[in-house]
Amino acid sequence: MDDLLLASNLDDARAAEDLAGDHTAMRGTLHVLVDQLSRAVTGADAQLAGVARERLALWATERLVPHLEAEEAHLLPAVRTVTDGGPASAVVVRLHTAVRTAASDLATTTHPLEAVGAAHVLAALLAVHADTLDHDLVPLVARDARTPLTGPAEEVREVLRAPAPTGHACGCGGGGCGGSGAAPEATPTEAAPASAAPAADAASDARADTTADDRADLPVLDATVIPHAVRHATIFGALDAVEEGGGLVLVAPHDPLPLLTQIEGRHPGRFTVEYLQRGPETWHLAFTR
Known part of the structure; x- marks a missing residue:
């Protein structure tokens, strides 16, 4: 547009x-x-x-x-x-x-x-x-x-x-693993929601850095190459594709705190957010469900 x-x-x-x-x-x-x-x-x-x-x-x-x-x-x-x-x-x-x-x-x-x-x-x-x-x-x-x-x-x-197509990371077709129904959403007691992404301190930064290799198998969305006017809509669409048990690594040109607030407003408690890298040029965040 x-x-x-x-x-x-x-x-x-x-x-x-x-x-x-x-x-x-x-x-x-x-x-x-x-x-x-x-x-x-x-x-x-x-x-x-x-x-x-x-x-x-x-x-x-x-x-x-x-x-x-x-x-x-x-x-x-x-x-x-x-x-x-x-x-x-x-x-x-x-x-x-x-x-x-x-x-x-x-x-x-x-x-x-x-x-x-x-x-x-x-x-x-x-x-x-x-x-x-x-x-x-x-x-x-x-x-x-x-x-x-x-x-x-x-x-x-x-x-x-219309309702989104059913599907599940384990291949059960959306009926839930073991036929017991869909897995529950993550709750605030299990993981911090997007809006609660913590400010950095030395200990949390060290923990975040050690998780980078663990997230290597997640899809990556590089928002730095997406035009600003459509950046948030692209990210929302990408996160809509993340199913229970899955995740996404977002590469952002700045600390996306306003975006995290928007995501939490759209999907309260759905995502856990981990900072894998905090600048100076790009911020890498892992979103997991």
């Missing part, structure tokens, strides 16, 4: 920003899922790789593809109106078709390297798709008073309000 969005009214401007935010969050989620699969395959852990592939395929088929289908049904008609039926909407449809193919490949392949390849294709396609809509097409609709954006955007976003 451009820093300056010209829209025919305030509601359409907000709708355009909401659509772009959804794409950003989805890209953050996909980043973690692809990273988990790549790390499992690189580590030659066949069982973990199979679980990661299934989880990514499930998200793609039950979250990403329905979102794209909703865009075709509700958003692309407005794009066709403002482009006088030009080729732009056809380009988007072709991108959607390629996403469906990559999602299908993920769901059916049994070869680890093929799965990783399909995963990276999926990530690249979503990036092109999001940039095309958020930077080129949605702003055109927002500026055109003939084509209200708020209604179509709400229909598209409704898909993301």
